[in-house]
Amino acid sequence: MLFFSVFKTLEGKEVVVEMKNGVELLGELHSVDQYLNVKLNNVRPVNADRFPQLASLRNCFIRGSVVRYISLSKSDVDVALLQDASRREAMKAN
């Protein structure tokens, strides 16, 4: 549940979701769930020239399994906290 918690703290922040099909969407992270499905608001396509059909998109739901990357700002995360939380998750799994 580590990444679910991380993304909950990022709600309201701007992110770029790159999907496995290469489509990149810049938007405000509205919500996330345990499967890391995401809902984005105020979506703008990053490569509008290659994907003109996305021009009319405002808000969307993205299934977690189709995501390749989510790009974040360094200022939105606390790396020391992330590292400690990861170590604790790894030890819990043992």
Next chain:
Amino acid sequence: AELRERAMAAVKQPVDLVALSLDERVFVKCRGDRELRGTLHAFDQHLNMILGDVEETIREEVDGKTTERKREKEMLFVRGDVVILISPPVATQ
């Protein structure tokens, strides 16, 4: 620092080896002929990760020629299902 020592003592499963690389540079080979180099900040049992100061290298075939494209991101979440391998940076780079 104490958590780090306990993590090093607790290497039982392959995933525990990844914990040893926290806060270090790692090399990640991904599906789709992609490679990532970044600082490992977080991971879970699915190998979902958060990497910092990332350089992505994409190998593509354009008109029969293989070309390399590079992109940089300051902070990147990577979904575990695209990961093939995680390693300390390759010595030659």
